[in-house]
Amino acid sequence: MKKQLPPQLNDKGEEEKLNSKTSITKLSLTSRAENCLLGEGINTLEKLINTPIPKLLEIKNLGGKSLEEVVVKIKEFKEQNPYSKEWQNIYWGVKVSDQGMKTTLGNIIINYPIDFLPIEELIILLKRKGVKNIKELLKLDEWESFLNYKGRIFDRLYKYNHKLMEQTAGAAYYEKILTYNQLPVALDFIREKIVAVDSRTWTENIFKGLSSREMEIIQKYYGLKGARLTLQEIGDQYGLTRARIQQIVKKIKNKVLGNIYFENLIILMWFHTFGLLQGGVFLQEIFQKEFNTYYKDLSIDNNGLSEMLLDIDPMFQSLTYNVWGMTVLPIEHYQKIIEEGVQILQKGPLDEKNLLKELKQRPLYYSIKSRQEYVTGVLDNFIPACLASAQNLALNPMGNYTLEEKEGTKIQSIINVLREEGKPLHYHEILKRVNSKGGNITVQYARAILANHKEIFARVGRGIYGLVEWGIKEYKHISDYIFDILTKADKPLYYKEICKIVNTTHYTKHQTIYNALTQDARFKRTKTGYYTINKS
Structure with missing residues (x-):
């Protein structure tokens, strides 16, 4: 049994009721x-x-x-x-008061699952106590928590809850429901907060606490200052394996996410409010336009920064090429919505109202509506957002949805073919496979896509293309590739060994390689068949 405090008696021997001013x-x-x-x-x-x-x-x-x-x-x-x-009125060291719109926006954040927080060491313990979302975390009793989690664990819990309580403006103790119609006002409120601070200061806060090497790695990985590099390319520069660089990048992401959640939550509120206003699904180019309008740090690539912030936030997930969705919405149904929309439109064009009417009669609609809403009314705009982002649907001048393939879909179909093959292919073979799956791409269009999207495709031979994500780098001339190979080797290599290395990624005739070795002044022959860098 719990030990009870002894009853307090007054001068008459009656039990005294204690009040706030009681000693x-x-x-x-x-x-x-x-x-x-x-x-x-x-x-x-x-x-x-x-x-x-x-x-x-x-x-x-x-x-x-x-x-x-x-x-x-x-x-x-x-x-x-x-x-x-x-x-x-003080919880976790923060005096709680209603701060208007900031508190209202905090109500979105506090309903997120605790899995979204970069506090892996505490999540398992908290889940055992039945804590599921940030609101339940912030409403833990400080006194009871001290008894349950003494020492280092309590210190961390207190630190995180103190910061979250400040960042969410006491929203856990003020029930303020935000509706979809209020989102434009909320977004304007956040934009004012963002532009009130110099963008370079925001950037410094986001990367606060990173070592110089960590800063260099994350800049190379997201192309924040210069070309974007693959994990393998970064590893080669630091003498580390691809897997080790991947571990370092993950650690850096958690640090950055911690900086945002516990110090600069208004940035996430900005992204989340914008995403919810879009219906939970949006094109990356639309988001970048929003970001670049209000965030202007000339010392960094803003497009790369906006993509990094989307990528590290567990609230967002890449659904397909150039399309992002919010994980608190039923994005697992995204592809199914598009497929059913295509089925309906095969009978002929429809305006948005009638297309939605058809979709609402299908079982999928009830699965979507059964999901919890973090902002009232967002789910009503989720399906229209999915349709608007679809690469194989388009609105014609009459305002009707039609089956029309956009460039993004054609790009994705080429990417899919290369991923399935797992190695570079000639553009004729790529074209053949894309069109065999229902695509409708001409030779000229395919070549234009492959040549113009250098951030996705790399030419590895005459008419042969691979994916940049494989770590393949495009060279203006095969001599440049050979120069890199010999530089990394730092010793003479046999001609046939050079050919073997080149052809692991760049399909080139042996005679072409031989011509490069013998005609380029950067190379010299040391003995029969062996070549190295000419340092003279």
Whole structure:
């Protein structure tokens, strides 16, 4: 059984009801604990309840046992006197008050699952306690948590909750529902906050705490200052394996996400509010236009930064080429919505109203509507957002949806063919396979796509293309590739060995390689069949 606090009696022997101004002497604390608190001016129950535990830890002569005694007594008092909750206005060291729109926006964030937080070391422990979302995390009782998670674990929990309470403006204690119709006003509010601070300051805050090497790696990975490099290319520069660079990048992402969640949450609120206003699905180019309008840091590539922020935030997921979706919405149905829209439109063009009417009669619609809404009314705009982002649907001048393949779909179909093959192909073979699957691409169009989208495709031979994501680099001339090979080798290589290395990624005739070795002044022959860099 729980030990009960002894009832407080007045002069008449009647039980006395305690109030916020009641002295802490009524808690029957030991003399040591009582004197320590009174010495710090903590003389009433209200003051004690609103004193953060880290502040109590700073009190001179209040040792660990005395502090635990105080925490146990106040916890028991709160359990026996539920009305005492009305006296509390400081939670996790933050004085809670309604901050208007900021508090309203915080209500979106606090409903997210705790899995979204970069606190992997605490998530398992919190889930065991039944904590599912950020709101439940922030409403944990500080006194009880101190008893459950002593030492380092409590220190971390307090640090995270203190920061989240500040960033969400006390939203966990103010129920303010945001509707879809309010999102434009909310977005304007956030934009004002973003432009009020110099964009370079935001950038510094986002990357705060990264070492110089970590900063270099993340800049190379997302192309923040120069060309975007693959994991393999970055690894080659640092003498590390691709897998090791991948681990480092993951660690950096968690650091950056921590900086945003616990220090600069307004940036995520901006992205999330924009995404929700779009219906939860949007084209990357539309998001980049929004980002570049209000975020202007000339020291960094803003497109690369916006893509990085989308990529590291678990709220967003890449659905297909150039299309992003919000993971709190039913994006698992994205492809099915497009497929059913295509089936309906095979009978003929329809305006959006009638196309939606047809889709709402299908079982898929009820699966979507059954999902929890973080902002009332967003789900009503989810299906239209999916249709608008589809690469094989288009609105004609009459306002009707038709089956029309956009360039993005053609690009994706080429990417899919190359991924299925797993190695570079000649554009004629790519074209043949794309069109055998229902595509309708001409030779000229295919060559234009392959040549113009150098961020996706790399030419590895005459008319032969591979994917940049494989780590393949495009060279203006095969001599440049050979030069890189010999530079990395730092020793003479046999002619046939050079041919073998070249043809692992770049399909080139042996005679072409031989001509490059013998005609380019950057190379010299050391002995029969062996070549190296000419350093003279």
